[in-house]
Amino acid sequence: MSQLPADAFRSWGWRVPFLVSALLLLIAFLIRRGVNESPELEAWRRRQAAAGNAEQAAPLKMIFACFKGRLALSIALSMIGVSGFYFITTLMLTYTTAYLHVAKADMLKIINYFGFIELVAFPVGSYFAHRIGERRFILGVSALTLLWAAPMMMLVLTRDVGNIAIGMLVAAVFTSAYYSVLAPCLPKIFPVDVRYTGISLSYQLCGAIFGGTTPLAGVWIAQTFGPHWAPLALMFAAIAGCTFVAALLLPGEEQTGDVGGDLEFESPM
Numbered sequence: 001m002s003q004l005p006a007d008a009f010r011s012w013g014w015r016v017p018f019l020v021s022a023l024l025l026l027i028a029f030l031i032r033r034g035v036n037e038s039p040e041l042e043a044w045r046r047r048q049a050a051a052g053n054a055e056q057a058a059p060l061k062m063i064f065a066c067f068k069g070r071l072a073l074s075i076a077l078s079m080i081g082v083s084g085f086y087f088i089t090t091l092m093l094t095y096t097t098a099y100l101h102v103a104k105a106d107m108l109k110i111i112n113y114f115g116f117i118e119l120v121a122f123p124v125g126s127y128f129a130h131r132i133g134e135r136r137f138i139l140g141v142s143a144l145t146l147l148w149a150a151p152m153m154m155l156v157l158t159r160d161v162g163n164i165a166i167g168m169l170v171a172a173v174f175t176s177a178y179y180s181v182l183a184p185c186l187p188k189i190f191p192v193d194v195r196y197t198g199i200s201l202s203y204q205l206c207g208a209i210f211g212g213t214t215p216l217a218g219v220w221i222a223q224t225f226g227p228h229w230a231p232l233a234l235m236f237a238a239i240a241g242c243t244f245v246a247a248l249l250l251p252g253e254e255q256t257g258d259v260g261g262d263l264e265f266e267s268p269m
Contacts, residue, residue: 002108044192059197063190067198070189074202075209076246077138077186080145081179082203083210083239088171089114091218095232096156096164099222106161110168117169118176125177134181138247141178146240148174153229153236171236178243185250214239 004013063071089111096102129137148171155167190198218232225231 002105041192041195059194060201062194063198063201067190067194071198071202071205073246073249074186074189074198075206076242077189077250078182078203078206079210079239079242079246080142080175081182082206083214084145084171084175084236084243085179086211086214087218087236087239088168088175091215091232092156092168094215094219095222096159099227100157100159102159102161102164107164110161110165113165113169114172117172118179121173121176122180125180128177129181134185135247135250137181138178138185138250139244141174142240142244142247145171145174145178146237146244149237149240150229150233153233157227157229189250210239 001009001013001016093104093107093111096107097104125137125141132140152167152171155163158164186199186202187195218235221231221235
């Protein structure tokens with residue numbers, strides 16, 4: 001769509017990707033219809049029914065009343081997947097084209113390659129996380145993401161399309177591998193009776209507070225400090241650092257019991 005004439009793109013072309021993406025909603029709905037509830041949730045419901053207890057009527061209220069620390073931990077754990085994604089895609093597209101004068105078509109190609117890397121990194125990341133444990137894996141890839149922040153921005157500042165592709169796509173390997181195990185990690189943070197609410201709330205708050213503001217903050221940094229690699233590298237390192245610290249606060253697999261068991265740990269807040 002970006003190859004259309006400017007007037008056509010502004011009038012109708014920009015709508016096409018959004019309309020096509022509606023097909024993904026249908027596919028997701030069909031997949032969800034075929035997914036059973038977890039055995040742990042079904043067992044919990046049987047115990048509640050046997051005891052004559054009603055299901056939690058206000059899980060949102062309970063999250064803020066009893067699990068604020070776990071909510072903060074989950075938000076931080078989601079930072080690379082939400083804020084880091086917007087940094088590499090949305091912010092870098094604006095920064096490289098508006099401030100470094102790189103051709104937009106070249107940047108869109110790099111961002112398209114990002115999707116292909118995800119297709120490979122998801123199963124590979126899942127495999128290694130299964131081998132070494134999800135917490136250790138997230139610690140490793142978030143540390144690599146943090147360390148790559150400075151080299152990535154140095155490569156971007158060269159204005160060379162090949163160097164920019166290397167910087168962004170290596171970061172994509174780390175962030176995509178991490179993202180592949182975020183979903184099975186988040187449920188372990190919340191008790192089963194408020195789990196769905198806790199996961200949804202933490203991820204959506206991360207998106208609302210940090211995801212949407214990442215490009216805005218990055219543009220402000222670019223305008224304030226000019227074309228220098230360090231300020232934006234520090235911003236990306238801070239994003240990865242939040243996830244790394246959150247992973248440090250998670251207990252190891254030896255403390256979590258079975259794969260669906262609730263985490264038992266001191267709340268950080």
